[in-house]
Amino acid sequence: MLQVYGRENSVNVQKVMWTVGELGLAHHRHDVGRGFGGNDQPWFLALNPNGTVPTIDDEGTVVWESNAIVRYLAARYAAGTLWPQDPAARAAADIWMDWQQTAVNPAIHPVFWNLIRTPEAQRDMAVVEAGREKLDRLFGILDRHLADRRYIAGDSFTMGDIPLGAMTYRWLHLPMEREEAPNVSAWHDRLAERSAFREHVMLPLT
Structure with a gap:
């Protein structure tokens, strides 16, 4: 097992x-x-x-x-579904999975840590604001990418949706203002229709 x-x-x-x-x-x-x-x-x-x-x-x-x-x-x-058989689709999933690690994760980490895991009196709000601006820019990039596709690698749900989907849930639920990203929000709503996403990702931020 x-x-x-x-x-x-x-x-x-x-x-x-x-x-x-x-x-x-x-x-x-x-x-x-x-x-x-x-x-x-x-x-x-x-x-x-x-x-x-x-x-x-x-x-x-x-x-x-x-x-x-x-x-x-x-x-x-899940070869052929979560793992795309087509090399181009698989590369698209890989690109955005790596982007989540190298771009989104470094930007969201200090914001999450300050707003969720740091007592209010000890929070560095300058760090939060700088991170918020970075995240607005990054999720703007993602929003434009999702303008003409339902999922990260195209019209089908793949492994590429999972890392960014989990991070997007965090971004949307951090107690702060954020720029509107309608295509990201619509994609997140599609992910929220999946029972595994609801069970394992849609949890209180702690």
């Missing part, structure tokens, strides 16, 4: 669990990391020397780094 290590309020774990839910895979998720601990223990470091979540063990195949896990699960269990 697939073993997933990581706490449910981690957006990176949510990506993996959403993928698991889409695939209907039998699994067991273990609470690891932050308040649960365990990720500094020898048994965990033997799986992932970085001590980070998520990490999976799929019948002896160990994978870490959230987007790598999403790709692995899609390729192994």
